[in-house]
Amino acid sequence: ARRAVEEKATELALTSKYKSEFLANMSHELRTPLNSILVLGQQLTDNPDGNLTPKQVEFARTIHGAGTDLLNLISDILDLSKIESGTVTVECEDLLFTHLRETIERNFRHEADARKLSFTADFDPRLGRAITTDSKRLLQVLKNLLSNALKFTDHGGVRLHVGMATGGWTPDHPTLSQAPSVVEFSV
Secondary structure, three states: OHHHHHHHHHHHHHHHHHHHHHHHHHHHHHHHHHHHHHHHHHHHHHOOOOOOOHHHHHHHHHHHHHHHHHHHHHHHHHHHHHHHHOOOOOOOEEEEHHHHHHHHHHHHHHHHHHOOOEEEEEEOHHHOOEEEEOHHHHHHHHHHHHHHHHHOOOOOEEEEEEEEOOOOOOOOOOOHHHOOOOEEEEO
16 A cells, blocks of 8 residues: 555656646747737837827737736746746845835726725835845735735725734744844735
């Protein structure tokens, strides 16, 4: 029985490895033509010869936006395969809280207004100037949380609070216990 379980575990690991490799290869193969579509869509949107009607420019802008969304989805799939295979890398940098607030406001204010919801991005003044983090991954998580919050809120509003964390993890956490301060994000 133990040998059968070990064989199944080996098969499962191999299947997972093949799946991750397939996703990585497929993501690469999809990006190549998509990048061409994005470049051409942007050129049409810019309309350098001025020979497109405003409606045609808007269509080009829609094509470019949809292509960008698709490219982000492909990147998310690739990230998932990296997480599964244990090959994800964290790229830490300083992210200004003012930049984070502007990005969040720009991405979600219009959606909240369209759904007739209030939207608040509350940043504690004690936070300081910046946070050292993987900004791409942090923004990805916040965008997912805020998108879901706006999608599933029928009335009232959505609030993002960013402040100093005083708990929520074990005192012997290998990274957080060594940090001079910890930031919490709540939606």
